[in-house]
Amino acid sequence: MEKPPAPQRFHLHLVSDSTGETLEAMAKAALVQFEEARAEKHIWPMVRTARQMERIMEFIEDRPGLVMYTLVNEDIRRELTRHCSALNIQHVSVLDPVISALGQFLGAQSRGLPGRQHEMDRDYFDRIDALHYTMAHDDGQMAHDLLSADIILVGVSRTSKTPTSIYLANKGFKTANIPFVPNAVLPPELYGPLNALVVGLTASPDRLVQVRTNRLRSMREAPSTAYVDMEAVKLEVLACRRLCSDNHWPVIDVTRRSIEETAAAILRLHSAREASSHQKEKE
Structure with missing residues (x-):
């Protein structure tokens, strides 16, 4: 009888300018589609400054893997994508397709404000x-x-x-x-x-x-x-x-x-x- 394949272990970095709950839920929903994958999650919430991003990237450089992020601030996004590209680390903004589709449908541009879903509205x-x-x-x-x-x-x-x-x-x-x-x-x-x-x-x-x-x-x-x-x-x-x-x-x-x-x-x-x-x- 053939042995089942060994679990594929990898580092998964979740970077958010809010609580990270949305990002973590999306990652969890996607991971269940890959039974053999075993992600070691590193969650980075409330990332609001370039200095914070630099420290995070130092950690990611030592533990390369997939980077998923929800960052609406363009300066912070630019820092992350620049570092990831330089290190040849795959990175994806999980909300971009949704925000883009909403913008096209509504004929409007997003306000780019972090953590809006958690406001006490x-x-x-x-x-x-x-x-x-x-x-x-x-x-x-x-x-x-x-x-x-x-x-x-x-x-x-x-x-x-x-x-x-x-x-x-x-x-x-x-x-x-x-x-x-x-x-x-x-x-x-x-x-x-x-x-x-x-x-x-x-x-x-x-x-x-x-x-x-x-x-x-x-x-x-x-x-x-x-x-x-x-x-x-x-x-x-x-x-x-x-x-x-x-x-x-x-x-x-x-x-x-x-x-x-x-x-x-x-x-x-x-x-x-x-x-x-x-x-x-x-x-």
Whole structure:
């Protein structure tokens, strides 16, 4: 049997004039496409002066690799590209194609201000407001106040309702989550007129039993209740699906989804709902 190829290790330098979060996320998204690659990341945030750039380039010269950057200041960019070219180090500005496309589409020129996405503008405060709402409406709390929600998650236990809600809140969506418990009455507000998208979350019984059993063991509780009984869990999942079907709520199976993937699916449903409402208003 052939041995799998050894991981390809390399230095990856991420240079930003802001926090570097955008750059790091883009690098992470690209790296997953190369399974054999093992990047040793060097993150250089808040680079605002030529002197800072010189020190960084001294480090990069000793550890050459790929340089990815988000620098809007032309002087700082010029320093980086000059040094990289002299050292024959590959470098790429990851936002240039996007900014260029936006400029062409809008017929305008970018303002070239670093860190604008992190300013405390209206969007920032909307996200903070959404996070406060979401934390206050976690696990069925304050169910009387669902009219302000953008998204409501209804799901069986251990389907990552809370982390998914927080992820959506960081995107600016006020998200409440309500647990589905067999034979328990759900808040009547859930069936009233709502502005929110209601989504059901389920998972395969096998997966739920596994996760719940591990949860009980970590809490030093005996895993011998209906909470982890396979037949009971199957009926629980079926009942949750039936509830969602009766109320025309879309259902997402999170068995093989990460929190990010679940949130992306929810946001697609939300966008489709918004588009449908907009179309009806036009008609």
